[in-house]
Amino acid sequence: MPIPLLTATATGGPLDPAQLAALAALGFLGWRLLAIWLFPYAPCWHCRGTGKHRSGRYWRPCPRCQGTGRRIRLGRRIWDWTRNTDTTRR
Numbered sequence: 001m002p003i004p005l006l007t008a009t010a011t012g013g014p015l016d017p018a019q020l021a022a023l024a025a026l027g028f029l030g031w032r033l034l035a036i037w038l039f040p041y042a043p044c045w046h047c048r049g050t051g052k053h054r055s056g057r058y059w060r061p062c063p064r065c066q067g068t069g070r071r072i073r074l075g076r077r078i079w080d081w082t083r084n085t086d087t088t089r090r
């Protein structure tokens with residue numbers, strides 16, 4: 001799929017701010033998608049990734065992440081959800 005922005009810059013035309021902003025947004029989006037794909041888990045915010053939660057004097061498994069210390073990123077959930085709906089429709 002050719003990207004019009006890249007071909008426009010390749011012909012030697014000067015970059016205008018709108019093109020730069022579009023490129024930056026594209027790069028940011030690509031980085032986010034890559035991060036979601038490579039690192040689907042983020043540290044649990046409730047227990048800070050330890051998997052344990054202190055209640056009073058005792059340590060218990062964190063109720064948010066069931067003691068794993070990880071939570072699935074929101075983007076990954078949406079990704080899984082779209083994939084699941086696709087497979088059920090077929």
Ligand SMILES: [Zn+2]
Pocket residue numbers: 044045046047048049051052062063064065066067068069070
């Ligand atoms: Zn947790």
